[in-house]
Amino acid sequence: MKNILAGIDVGGTYTKIGIVDTENMQILKEKTIPTVEHCNSTNCLNRITDSIKEMCLDIKISIDDLEGIGFGILGPVINNKKVVPVRGFHWEDMVDLEKEVNKYIDIPVFVENDVNVISFGEYIIRGKDELKNIVTIAIGTGIGAGIVIDGKIYSGKNGTAGEIAHTKINSDGEICECGRRGCLSFCGGGSFKKSFLEELKCTGTNEYYEHLISDLTVKDIFDAAKDGEKIAVKYINVFSEYLAKEIININNFFNPDLIVIAGGISLSGSFLLEKIKKKCSGMGALDNWMSKPNVELSVLGNHAGIFGAALMTKYNLDANH
């Protein structure tokens, strides 16, 4: 069936699976399963393909009706097929995803880095005619960027383009796991939350966070800052400053049509966007001819990974015909 594809977003903690109608930009069925990091690729793909089969049954289509399966996955990907495992993932090196998936479901399979597919989804949803080049900064447990140039994903020689987490932003910043100080990785959900919780500990228990402490999210910290809670305001200021500096760096280097901020954090809405725009406005442009960055929040929100993976696959299938 044309335009019906499966889009899979394999994250560090959860894998989101969607059956997507790419023509009408609709998710017909979706499901989230644990990624189970210690599993090898066979076990992981077995669970994913079982879920796809079940979901097809639920919406009364045959598995053969799917035009293809697209994966967005952490880390570098070679030629839309081979996955280089990142830390924490117990997959074998250079798993050929199409070959492995075809053992269970014999239809075309494409794979790309997760942030690249998000960026491609954000590019398509906005209408191809108006944009050519976009960069999407996605903030989940970590932080990374996806680059679309002339309507195509740019992943670089080794599939690592857009790995911006260890860009140095602040020479007085916190020590990063890479050993340097002040990396952009501070804005990744995991690091940001860890640093924030340590600060809360140092300053004594803060009543405001008592009910949240066990599963505090970065969005909760943003919400607290909206309420004027002092520690959150301080942290969100630092966060926005880091992100704004990176946005200026990207804009000066690449001058894209648009820079999108995606990931759970984009749900903080205009509060986040206005803060970042304000920080950006005071940075980087010495002369009038220097362009100001055009920054927007993700349109696809929590579904960006699913849509992006399906759309990337649709694009590759159409290009190969």
Ligand SMILES: [Zn+2]
């Ligand atoms: Zn680093």
